[in-house]
Amino acid sequence: MKAIIIGAGSYGEVYAVYLQEAGIDICGFIDDNPLLCGKVINDIPVLGNIEYLKQIDNRDEYHIYCPIGNNSVRVKLLSYARSLGYTTPNFxxxxxxxxxxxxxxxxxxxxxxxxxxxxxxxxxxxxxxxxxxxxxxxxxxxxxxxxxxxxxxxxxxxxxxxxxxxxxxxxxxxxxxxxxxxxxxxxxxxxxxxxxxxxxxxxxxxxxxxx
Ligand SMILES: CC(C)(COP(=O)(O)OP(=O)(O)OC[C@H]1O[C@@H](n2cnc3c(N)ncnc32)[C@H](O)[C@@H]1OP(=O)(O)O)[C@@H](O)C(=O)NCCC(=O)NCCS
Structure with a gap:
């Protein structure tokens, strides 16, 4: 199972460390900031914006985490990921x-x-x-x-x-x-x-x- 983190800001960066420490394989960040797209943050690439999630066919092979501090944004993005068929597990x-x-x-x-x-x-x-x-x-x-x-x-x-x-x-x-x-x-x-x-x-x- 691979994991994608929505939000490549400081919370995303910190959660990446915790998730990796727990043995979770993170294949990339998603972020709506176009300046981050294509960047690599602590060896983890920023794959694209939220619409990138639609490009993945084998969605059952990915877990999505969204540790964004803004509550309404976090709830909205997690709901969106679920609507696309992704699992959004607890950490x-x-x-x-x-x-x-x-x-x-x-x-x-x-x-x-x-x-x-x-x-x-x-x-x-x-x-x-x-x-x-x-x-x-x-x-x-x-x-x-x-x-x-x-x-x-x-x-x-x-x-x-x-x-x-x-x-x-x-x-x-x-x-x-x-x-x-x-x-x-x-x-x-x-x-x-x-x-x-x-x-x-x-x-x-x-x-x-x-x-
Ligand atoms: C409460 C809060 C949202 C107010 O922010 P704001 O709307 O920008 O308000 P201001 O900074 O203009 O402050 C307005 C008034 O409230 C007071 N105030 C602001 N935060 C305060 C706090 N935490 N405790 C006591 N008084 C506070 C200010 O001194 C100011 O008083 P004054 O009108 O007498 O000068 C903000 O200060 C805060 O505490 N946010 C939480 C941040 C946080 O904990 N993040 C977690 C990171 S893990």
Whole structure:
């Protein structure tokens, strides 16, 4: 099985290292930036833009990964790859600890080193969880959620689709819901629910604006 990474930016480059470390054979990047097409990044060629995926006939021989931090772009591109018949597997770093009884979808989830997920949590497809993030029990991360490095996410909290939580933020137990497409600023402490499309930041987190 060969793998293609969508997105040849810095996240793509970093994930390439992790995937290779896990023994995954990466045959190329896909990127919409025409300046990258034909370039070689750390010995991995940029094959073309997203339409390149249509040129491949034997699609069952390729796995597609799309570790792009922009949630709506990642969800859109992974959905597109699936619509073309590709498999979009999870990547779970070997040092991540996922407890028994975690309900983990089987597509498009990327969990990096030292992340810790407690029991009875649900993680939907296309969720990214970065290094050393802690997700407490009975929570639900909806499709397209992004959890940055070092986030502390309390118990029994639900994210909406495409929630983005910045580096080092804390979401206190007692919060029930972070709205869809909301953004939590770096280092924030969230003590109450966040509305859809809201950008909040600070300690305690306050509304800055709506997207
Ligand atoms: C919250 C955030 C989205 C705001 O960005 P922005 O819309 O460009 O807003 P600005 O930088 O203009 O800041 C607006 C105000 O919010 C404050 N602010 C911004 N980010 C803040 C944060 N993380 N915590 C506290 N206050 C913050 C600014 O000081 C400013 O306050 P002022 O109006 O009193 O001067 C951004 O600062 C942020 O934290 N993004 C998350 C990045 C991240 O963690 N990435 C993960 C990489 S792994």
């Amino acid at each position: 779970i770093h070997k040092t991540a600890y996922i407890s028994p009884n975690v309900n983990l979808a089987s597509e498009g989830i990327y969990i990096l080193a030292n992340a810790l997920i407690m029991p009875f949590t649900e993680i939907q497809k296309d969720v990214m969880i970065s290094i050393s993030a802690n997700i407490a029990h009975h929570s639900k991360l909806s499709q397209g959620t992004f959890i940055s490095t070092g986030v502390n996410f309390g118990a029994a909290i639900e994210t909406g689709r495409n929630t983005y939580i910045g580096i080092g933020a804390t979401i206190m137990t007692g919060v029930k819901r972070l709205g869809k497409n909301c953004l939590i600023g770096a280092g924030s402490v969230v003590i109450k629910d966040v509305e859809d499309n809201a950008v909040v930041a600070g300690v305690p987190a306050k509304l800055i604006k709506y997207k």
